Amino acid sequence: MKNLNRYILVWSVLLLFSCDSMKTVNLYDSVEKKEDPFLTFPYKDIFTDSDKTGVFGMKAHPCKEIVFDAINNFSGKDHLHIKWNKTKDCKWLGFGFKWGDFKSKDLSPIFENSAIEFMIRSNAGEFSTLPILFSLVDYSGKQCFSKVNILGMEDGVVDQKWRKVVIPLPTFKYEKKGVNLSNIKELRVQLMKKGDFHLDDIKIVPYSYSYVVSSETFTKKFNTLPITLGNEKKYWWGVNENYSSNFKFTSNSNSINSNESNISKDFLSELDVFSSLSVDYSSQKEDKKWNSFGFPFNKWELADLSEIYSTSALSFKIISEKVPKMKIIFISYLGKPRNISKIISEENIFKIDEKTFEIIIPIKSVKNYDLINWSNMKELRFKILESSIFEAVDFNLVEFKGNPNKPKN
Amino acid sequence: MKFLIRILIVFLVFPYSSAISQTSKVSIEESETGFQLLKDNQPYYIKGAGAKSNFQKVKESGGNSIRIWSSNKSNLLDSALKYDLSVCLGIWVAQERNGFDYNDEYKVKSQIELIKKKIVKLKDHPSLILWGIGNEVDLKYSNFKVWETIEEIAKFIKKVDPNHPTMTVIAGLDPSKVFMIKKYCPSIDILGINVYGSIVNANINIRRYGWEKPYIVTEWGVNGPFEAKVNAWGAKIEPTNGVKANQRLKRYKDFIEADNEKCLGSYCFLWGQKQESTATWHGMYLSSGNPTEAVDVMQYCWKGEWPEKRAPSIMKIKLNGGNWMRNHVFVKNEEVTLDFSYDRNSNDSLYFDFQLYPETFSTKGGGDKQKSPDKLVFEKIKQTNNTMTFKVPNKKGFYRIFVFVKNEINQSSVANIPFKVESL
Secondary structure, three states: OHHHHHHHHHHHHHHHHHHHHOOOOOOOOOOOOOOOHHHHOOOOEEEOOOOOOOEEOOOOEOOEEEEEEOOOOOOOOOEEEEEEEOOOOOOOOEEEEOOOOOOOEOOOOOHHHEEEEEEEEEOOOOEOOOOEEEEEEEOOOOEEEEEOOHHHEHHHOEOOOOEEEEEEHHHOOHHHHOOOHHHEEEEEEEEOOEEEEEEEEEEEEEOOOOOOEOOOOOEEEOOOOOEEOOOOHHHOEOOOOOOOOOEEEEOOOHHHHOOOOOOOHHHHHHOOOOOEEEEEEOOOOOOOOOOEEEEEOOOOOEEEOOOOHHHEEEEEEEEOOOOOOEEEEEEEOOOOOOEEEEEOOHHHEEEEEOOEEEEEEEHHHOOOOOOOOHHHEEEEEEEEOOOEEEEEEEEEEEEOOOOOOOOOO | OHHHHHHHHHHHHHHHHHHHHHOOOEEEEEEOOEEEEEEOOEEOOEEEEEEOOOHHHHHHOOOOEEEEOOOOOOHHHHHHHHOOOEEEEEEOOOOHHHOOOOOEHHHHHHHHHHHHHHHHHHOOOOOEEEEEEEEOOOOOOOOOOHHHHHHHHHHHHHHHOOOOOEEEEEEOOOHHHHHHHHHHOOOOOEEEEEOOHHHHHHHHHHHHOOOOOOEEEEEEOOOOHHHOOEOOOOOEOOOOHHHHHHHHHHHHHHHHOOOOOOEEEEEEEEEOOOOEOEOOOOOOEOOOOOEEHHHHHHHHHHHOOOOOOOOOEEEEEEEOOEEOOOOOEEEOOOEEEEEEEEEOOOOOOOEEEEEEEEOOOOOOOOOOOOOOOOOEOOEEEEEOOOEEEEEOOOOOEEEEEEEEEEOOOOOEEEEEEEEEEEOO
């Protein structure tokens, strides 16, 4: 019995100690509750009534009239009535809200999910745009702007009825303007053209802003050579047999029959590719102006060749008895000059066999090559300058590190 | 009482139904010979002017349509209706070159919503003939998303307004633009092309760049300042009104009228006045409101006959014997003689005026607003019927002297020549 008592005692003590070290365990991982920054933001009211919230810039002015109006308020004892006509003589028209008595406001925690909201009505007429700019001004005087647009208007309109409008805070592009969001002083209003409106109940409200500003550029950066050019028909221009037979796509050129390529013609056709461009141009024919063709570097989007252009050359083959006189033009989307050009000369021609020539044009041999904007290249254009019959094929941008003026060496 | 209610209903409904009944049904017909615009099932070749005023003169000169660039001044539609002119109504689409960011979804969406609202408001206007969605949004651009906006607007028009074709207007022809519009904007029916010097290749380019639908020459005239030669100090050389008038006539005959397969007509630029490098470059009117000989030319183009009374025509202008293409450099206060030769065009009485302005050197393009310089006071020493001797300013700088000649009904011609004043 004694033993039993001891046994019970030991177990009781053990149990007691173990109870002491027992802890509550949650069934699920705990989620730390974040406090909504909007709830703790102390400066939600920007303008409610004249005696509660301050407005500056109300002095009499020949081009504007800003008064507290007590008739037909949206709420409270009065509202703002703003009336202006920005003629040539009045340079800047506006006013502002002291907003929390000019205390420094940190908008950064609430910026992404808040908006300025207010009530507005016009004195006359219906508006889908307002000639009013709003700016957040920081303590260094820097300001970023936004305005009311149709998406922020109740029913897409401002008229004589009190309407709610919102300006989402993310529409203020503060980064671009270098505005310090954590040290905002005031909200300023700039008046453009002319207007006559009533404003009331201006405040910061929670707002779910779902729009994005993407960084898409339509630019493809090319870092390595070679680059195959003009291999898809749909991007070419200048080849239209309905109007001229000077240029034709062909899939039975000498080049395709040679050992250089083992791709079947049918396969090429399916891929919207072709083997060569067949040219039969006469400066005597009626369609003599139909003397150019071209294709883009990058599907008519922008090609950034800035990393490689200086060590590259345009290369293609001419199948003919002789190489025709031809001008090659490199065109950029932006910048000045917009294009640079070169007429093929003797040093650019390499004879491969009796009827095949390789043309190599080092970029550095093209006049003003360093002035064109190689980050935004658009197209390559070819202009035939004399009567000629030939095939052109295998357009590439290839590596070239030799003497640009003597590529043969 | 019932009778009164009926009368009230008739009065309320009548104006609305009247406007609806006048809405034109405009379509494009394609045949073996090409494209044709049909207005209420009748062939309608556009003889148009880019204009915001002087509509009566468009009508009198044989024009039938005007083009406006935005829908902000919808009263212009009513004015056009008064003169039985149709309107190519521009829907202003923001341009990247003026700061619009097509990567900003909020801005893009709000622009589209605003435009949709305007379309709904104006779609049944009786003078509307077609929609011009955007003007030169492609100029100096690199964000091709703008074409998605153009398509969304065009698609919306197709949905709410089956009566009027859609067009987008580009700054000059280019294979990349044609490719983009074909790829992104299948709801565009007509390509509008603003072509000045490049009008001479427009017919062939529209075909070799692969545009398969019809087109309208939405702005054309003389070569623009952006295409002009500049002198040693960068002042643009503007041809005389006479030279420009001849150029307009040739361009209309050779390049617009000649393309009866794909071209549905044209809008000359500009049936009015604006500052674009100079106050007289594109305007077919002067800032005084006087019409120039370009207006006569358009009557000849549209009606096939010259007006009974024609404007005089200045063909040549010289400074101290040197022609308008030269660099004219003088010293302060130097006496200089301006020579000008003109065709009287059977006018008995002609009146001359001379004006001096500082050079502007504007680098703006695409029709963006430019500030007009203020007129300068200068000393005129002597004047004959084709010369004027004057003292150049007593201040170093770049100037431009203008000569205006008009007849008794204010039909005018103008020419100018830039010069530079240096110290001794």
